[in-house]
Amino acid sequence: MCKKELEGKGSEQGGIKMSVMTKPVNVSLRVNEKKTKDFLSVTRDTNAMLKRFKFLKKMELRAGKTEKDPDVAFLSGKINDFEKEIEER
């Protein structure tokens, strides 16, 4: 994702161009205490997800996979879940 290249002293000595991440490695995102509600209010966009999963399934079928294929079956299951969720609103 976001990295930048730095040529530090050590890298010059070693003759190797170092790549250093601009974010600390393996750091979690921390939410501003005052924005916790805003963060939690962001929920799944089920309609968009449904559209995307339908497209993925269409492409899997176009590639020759069948409904029995585990990847297609998973996508079908999620599509059903999303449709149900939209219906129940």
Add this chain to the structure above:
Amino acid sequence: MQVKLLKDVCPLISSFHCGNKTLDEYFQNKALDDDDATTYCFLEENLKTIIAVSSLSCNGIITKSANKMSTYPAVEIKMFAVNDSYKGKTIEGEEEHYSDWCFNSTIAKIMQFTDNYCGASRVFLYSVPNAKHFYLRCGMHEFTDLMYPDDRPYFDRCIPMFMHL
């Protein structure tokens, strides 16, 4: 398109170029030995060309309220890169771009994992500035305004983004 683990198609990665030297170097030389991430390759049906690569890692999003800290389990898309020759290219007979297809397939892969093996409700990543609009189009939300203020200096030039699964 076929999705394979990098370890199963590693000879192909040497010809993968995304236009960013750092990312190319990571995928070609480090990804295979990175114990903190699993790398998936999105391949053409002929299994000869890598369209895109993504590296996934377990992580979390931390909230604090009334002195109580909570961690919401999340999957971090540590790296995502599209082959230079597929950038901006649409799939034959479709309006969709290869890049969107690969990113959405990554989300589906994550959901297979979180539904069946280890739960998590969110996905996050750090975007380079010029990829922000691509990720917004793919349903990611900008996290910058929600971020713990002290963390801002750590994310110079990076845009943290997240999605609720």
